Amino acid sequence: MKLIKLLSVIVIFTVIPSNAQNTAEQTVNAFFEALNAKDVAKIEKLCLDNLVLNSLSVTSESSKLNQQNLKGFLHSLKQMPETLKIKEVITKTKSRDDNYIEHFWLEYEFYVNDKLSHKGVNSITLLKGANGWKISAITDTRISEK
Incomplete structure (x- = not known):
């Protein structure tokens, strides 16, 4: 009986981490x-430090490159008014993937207060480490008609 309990505990602790991955x-x-x-807080947990x-950012008249680190990105989100709705x-x-790196190419539309702001492409790279998949880089285009 003790052996069955011990085996049950071992199975639980080996199955739970793989399901949590x-x-x-x-x-x-x-x-x-x-x-x-x-x-x-959730975004911070999903990204590498x-x-x-x-x-x-691309318009019919110009283009402008903006670079941020995680801290700057999170700060800009915190500065958004609660009444501003983004989607x-x-x-x-x-x-494309292998066992430890995966890359996503995502076409998107971005809405502010339910109104289309811009469209573009997100290029997102993730790395798999001891704590699972984490986002290591995001490159995007923000194309607007303005």
């Missing part, structure tokens, strides 16, 4: 859920 796709989905909710965010909608997804 997230996939890269789940990490990306969780990131956008957190972004749309402006959940800074040294995350790099490159954004290329990023992924319209098309492609991915």
Whole structure:
């Protein structure tokens, strides 16, 4: 009987961590859920501390590159008024992966207070470490007609 209990405990502790292990796709989905909710704490858990965010804003008249680290990105989200509603909608997804790196190419539309602000592409790279999949880099285009 003690052997059965011991084996049960071993099975529980070996199965639970593997079920808790997230996939890269789940990490990306969780990131956008957190972004749309402006959940800074959740975003921070999904990203590596040294995350790099490159954004290329494009209009018919110009383009401008903006670079941020994770701290700057989270700060900008915190500065948004609570009344400002943001929603990023992924319209098309492609991915490439191996066991430890996965890359997503995501076409999207971005809405502010339910009005289309811009469209573009997110290029997101994730790395798999001891704590599961983490976002290491995000590069996006922000194309608007303004």
